[in-house]
Amino acid sequence: xxxxxxxxxxxxxxxxxxxxxxxxxxxxxxxxxxxxxxxxxxxxxxxxxxxxxxxxxxxxxxxxxxxxxxxxxxxxxxxxxxxxxxxxxxxxxxxxxxxxxxxxxxxxxxxxxxxxxxxxxxxxxxxxxxxxxxxxxxxxxxxxxxxxxxxxxxxxxxxxxxxxxxxxxxxxxxxxxxxxxxxxxxxxxxxxxxxxxxxxxxxxxxxxxxxxxxxxxxxxxxxxxxxxxxxxxxxxxxxxxxxxxxxxxxxxxxxxxxxxxxxxxxxxxxxxxxxxxx
Amino acid sequence: xxxxxxxxxxxxxxxxxxxxxxxxxxxxxxxxxxxxxxxxxxxxxxxxxxxxxxxxxxxxxxxxxxxxxxxxxxxxxxxxxxxxxxxxxxxxxxxxxxxxxxxxxxxxxxxxxxxxxxxxxxxxxxxxxxxxxxxxxxxxxxxxxxxxxxxxxxxxxxxxxxxxxxxxxxxxxxxxxxxxxxxxxxxxxxxxxxxxxxxxxxxxxxxxxxxxxxxxxxxxxxxxxxxxxxxxxxxxxxxxxxxxxxxxxxxxxxxxxxxxxxxxxxxxxxxxxxxxxxxxxxxxxxxx
Numbered sequence: 001x002x003x004x005x006x007x008x009x010x011x012x013x014x015x016x017x018x019x020x021x022x023x024x025x026x027x028x029x030x031x032x033x034x035x036x037x038x039x040x041x042x043x044x045x046x047x048x049x050x051x052x053x054x055x056x057x058x059x060x061x062x063x064x065x066x067x068x069x070x071x072x073x074x075x076x077x078x079x080x081x082x083x084x085x086x087x088x089x090x091x092x093x094x095x096x097x098x099x100x101x102x103x104x105x106x107x108x109x110x111x112x113x114x115x116x117x118x119x120x121x122x123x124x125x126x127x128x129x130x131x132x133x134x135x136x137x138x139x140x141x142x143x144x145x146x147x148x149x150x151x152x153x154x155x156x157x158x159x160x161x162x163x164x165x166x167x168x169x170x171x172x173x174x175x176x177x178x179x180x181x182x183x184x185x186x187x188x189x190x191x192x193x194x195x196x197x198x199x200x201x202x203x204x205x206x207x208x209x210x211x212x213x214x215x216x217x218x219x220x221x222x223x224x225x226x227x228x229x230x231x232x233x234x235x236x237x238x239x240x241x242x243x244x245x246x247x248x249x250x251x252x253x254x255x256x257x258x259x260x261x262x263x264x265x266x267x268x269x270x271x272x273x274x275x276x277x278x
Numbered sequence: 279x280x281x282x283x284x285x286x287x288x289x290x291x292x293x294x295x296x297x298x299x300x301x302x303x304x305x306x307x308x309x310x311x312x313x314x315x316x317x318x319x320x321x322x323x324x325x326x327x328x329x330x331x332x333x334x335x336x337x338x339x340x341x342x343x344x345x346x347x348x349x350x351x352x353x354x355x356x357x358x359x360x361x362x363x364x365x366x367x368x369x370x371x372x373x374x375x376x377x378x379x380x381x382x383x384x385x386x387x388x389x390x391x392x393x394x395x396x397x398x399x400x401x402x403x404x405x406x407x408x409x410x411x412x413x414x415x416x417x418x419x420x421x422x423x424x425x426x427x428x429x430x431x432x433x434x435x436x437x438x439x440x441x442x443x444x445x446x447x448x449x450x451x452x453x454x455x456x457x458x459x460x461x462x463x464x465x466x467x468x469x470x471x472x473x474x475x476x477x478x479x480x481x482x483x484x485x486x487x488x489x490x491x492x493x494x495x496x497x498x499x500x501x502x503x504x505x506x507x508x509x510x511x512x513x514x515x516x517x518x519x520x521x522x523x524x525x526x527x528x529x530x531x532x533x534x535x536x537x538x539x540x541x542x543x544x545x546x547x548x549x550x551x552x553x554x555x556x557x558x559x560x561x562x563x564x565x566x
Binding site: 020039209219 | 287297299309316319320324327328329333335377383384387388390391392395396398437440441444445469504507508511512513514515517518519520521522523525526528
């Protein structure tokens with residue numbers, strides 16, 4: 001066994017890349033439908049929040065991510081927007097990340113079209129403004145002053161839906177879908193903690209552990225974590241999408257990594273102390 | 279136009295992935311394009327969303343106080359004096375404004391959000407007393423009724439029933455001391471112990487001996503669990519990103535996109551193989 005493990009430890013790491021590639025590509029062609037997906041308490045809390053708001057509630061959705069995080073956060077955004085439009089809430093979308101402006105517009109337009117939502121009456125897309133936390137402070141004072149025009153250059157004040165919304169505190173819910181900073185932490189520090197509005201959101205897998213503290217402390221309600229969280233939300237709204245379809249690939253990738261970690265450790269202990277070993 | 283977009287997306291994705299094989303000209307092209315396009319995109323957005331919307335339109339508008347906008351414009355313009363060494367000192371006024379404004383906003387907000395409220399949440403009672411108020415009892419009753427209604431006529435437990443049961447259990451854990459309440463208390467204790475011990479680990483002004491050492495060792499355990507969880511999540515995140523690109527590559531391999539993925543992949547492999555052969559010949563020549 002020892003020569004095998006020694007060979008294994010000296011293996012070109014590109015073979016691992018290849019195996020991982022196969023593990024992720026295979027389920028995109030052949031559905032495995034691996035079991036085990038159920039809503040976690042944090043995702044359920046976000047769903048309940050949207051579900052239990054009265055029809056026509058004003059919701060701000062902030063796209064605080066760029067195309068680099070699209071596979072994780074776009075399914076979250078799609079699922080949450082579908083739910084918001086289905087419940088006939090009024091949606092104002094915007095973003096704090098400049099490189100996400102066009103992508104966010106596509107997601108909002110697509111989900112709005114699915115629900116036959118009318119621009120200006122049921123939803124508005126304000127786009128991006130520079131300044132990170134200064135944008136939030138500005139919106140807290142006057143949204144029309146912060147965004148004099150929407151993303152397409154229409155006067156914000158001329159949009160019927162925006163006539164009833166002037167300040168951040170007038171929103172019933174703010175949802176930040178964030179890949180980092182500015183994002184959830186910025187909205188909490190400069191927004192909800194100061195101006196006292198309800199806050200929820202979703203984030204990438206890398207940030208879940210650091211954002212969970214805000215849920216624990218009650219500074220936000222629920223948290224959608226990564227593609228898995230998006231898949232759980234898709235399941236709750238009974239409309240499966242990209243995230244649910246991707247769970248097989250993610251699971252297979254995880255199995256492979258766990259197997260490699262175990263194999264690597266076994267190889268380390270077997271070859272330890274021997275000549276040419278680890 | 280859509281086909282052009284697909285070919286660019288596929289090309290750039292495969293260019294970046296080619297780094298997994300080794301550093302090569304395709305990767306260099308992709309890397310430089312990424313930086314250049316991002317900056318170009320940012321400049322255009324900044325021009326329209328800031329200069330046009332917030333300065334030009336205001337100045338050419340009818341508002342009587344429209345010229346006030348010139349004050350921040352002037353402060354911002356002072357930053358550009360960095361490029362003229364003789365008057366570069368003037369940029370400090372602009373920096374002073376930016377830093378003063380930023381610090382003034384950031385310090386109290388960060389202290390409140392990340393220290394005060396977090397400390398309050400950590401100092402919660404370690405054991406929860408059940409809420410015996412009529413409101414809590416009523417909420418539990420309503421949740422139970424909703425759960426019973428969801429179960430009615432259902433052959434097996436679906437997502438709706440599971441959600442109703444979840445809400446009922448949540449509600450019951452407030453009005454009574456249930457397993458869920460005990461679990462919450464347990465997590466509160468774990469958080470308290472974790473914060474306490476990790477703080478000890480970062481306490482450098484005394485030697486870590488005796489009980490201090492014991493606490494700091496437990497602190498290390500908590501830190502290791504956090505790092506492990508973060509690493510696990512990072513792996514999941516990276517796999518999701520890979521899946522996202524694979525999905526797009528699969529989508530763009532269809533005929534309607536001119537078989538972008540297989541065509542570019544084959545071309546790239548051919549070029550990389552040719553480069554490999556050429557470089558091998560060169561290396562052998564040098565060795566000889």
